[in-house]
Amino acid sequence: MSIWLTIIGIGEDGYAGLGAKAREALQLATHIVGSERTLAMMPALPGVHHVWPQPFSAVVEQINALRGQPTVILATGDPMNFGVARKILTFIAKSETEIIPHLSAFSLAAARLGWSLPDCDCFTIHGRPASNVEGFIQPEARLLILTEDGSSVAEVCRRLTARGFGKSGVTVLENMGGEQERVSHFAADAAPAQDWSPLNTMAVHCVAGEGAKIWPRMAGLPDEAFRHDGKITKREVRAATLAALAPAPDQLLWDVGAGSGSVGIEWMRSARGCEAIAIEPDAERRAMIAQNADQLGTPRLRIIPLAAPLAYDALPAPHAVFIGGGISEPGTFEAAWERLRPGGRMVANVVTLEGEMHLYDLQEKHGGELVRMEISHLTRIGHLRAMRPRMAVTQWRATKA
Numbered sequence: 001m002s003i004w005l006t007i008i009g010i011g012e013d014g015y016a017g018l019g020a021k022a023r024e025a026l027q028l029a030t031h032i033v034g035s036e037r038t039l040a041m042m043p044a045l046p047g048v049h050h051v052w053p054q055p056f057s058a059v060v061e062q063i064n065a066l067r068g069q070p071t072v073i074l075a076t077g078d079p080m081n082f083g084v085a086r087k088i089l090t091f092i093a094k095s096e097t098e099i100i101p102h103l104s105a106f107s108l109a110a111a112r113l114g115w116s117l118p119d120c121d122c123f124t125i126h127g128r129p130a131s132n133v134e135g136f137i138q139p140e141a142r143l144l145i146l147t148e149d150g151s152s153v154a155e156v157c158r159r160l161t162a163r164g165f166g167k168s169g170v171t172v173l174e175n176m177g178g179e180q181e182r183v184s185h186f187a188a189d190a191a192p193a194q195d196w197s198p199l200n201t202m203a204v205h206c207v208a209g210e211g212a213k214i215w216p217r218m219a220g221l222p223d224e225a226f227r228h229d230g231k232i233t234k235r236e237v238r239a240a241t242l243a244a245l246a247p248a249p250d251q252l253l254w255d256v257g258a259g260s261g262s263v264g265i266e267w268m269r270s271a272r273g274c275e276a277i278a279i280e281p282d283a284e285r286r287a288m289i290a291q292n293a294d295q296l297g298t299p300r301l302r303i304i305p306l307a308a309p310l311a312y313d314a315l316p317a318p319h320a321v322f323i324g325g326g327i328s329e330p331g332t333f334e335a336a337w338e339r340l341r342p343g344g345r346m347v348a349n350v351v352t353l354e355g356e357m358h359l360y361d362l363q364e365k366h367g368g369e370l371v372r373m374e375i376s377h378l379t380r381i382g383h384l385r386a387m388r389p390r391m392a393v394t395q396w397r398a399t400k401a
Contacts, residue, residue: 009102012178014041034074078104135297150196164212228260261289368398
């Protein structure tokens, strides 16, 4: 099928800011789809107007119903930059579409501030939890954020202040490129209580204050970064565990017997698009996992309220599996190994002799490495100091052929 669908990016300057090619597509279209705001920017045109459906997931049916007819979709800014085109291209072939981008909000904001885009972390909290910002807060980081609406300003500033980054420079850019454009500058801990335009972009230059909570993206966050009841893979062992799991962009981890969720959360923080599923039957621990995910910027972490192996049934096949406890339970390993993708990594940690014997058997059958980790920490004994050992952890690492 030839091209019948054109996705046009539009700015605050509306139809006047469109080029000849975009205007021609609009004149020829029999159907024009967009939000009430973008449709209102258009002059009188021959095409029938269609407002985005609610919920937005119904867009698949809406656009498929127009298949083969000259159709234009109006999108804000660059449709391929956290825009609607990504969704559309999941069910309409690129060979049937043409995309005409406008300047993105990121480009406009960078131009206003004199920031180099490659030096910025650009992300969105539009239609996503505001806690996503937590994963990007680092000393001297420059953040460009597509917001949900005017309320996002206060929420982002609250999170910055709570982390000890209250002196960070915040710029709110409203209605960029339009007659109502406004640019405001202030510190995160001095955010003005005012109404902001729903169409705003935030720019943040992160400044760490004294005592700021600085959580690096490298594996091995301090244990105190997590809320837990003692069932947590400790920092040094966790770093070695993540190294063995080898996170890669867009891959999925099953964190079996997740406890505090620390391994799954660090997996998601480690590479772009990493996803994780925390399998944890205990309700109190699931609540802690959700809180940890919110505070550490991984709200996408999926939490399954079942025990292994029953929890596996409806889950997508993983690229990696971590079993932090219960590997000796019937079916916990076997069912996970069966579902693990070819080339996937299996890592299991144990501290008991019985668990260690089980890992010996698994290594004999499936190969891989066995590693014992013994960690000691400095402690005081009266007025003297000594290294106090923790329980040794035996780890099995294997790759599925």
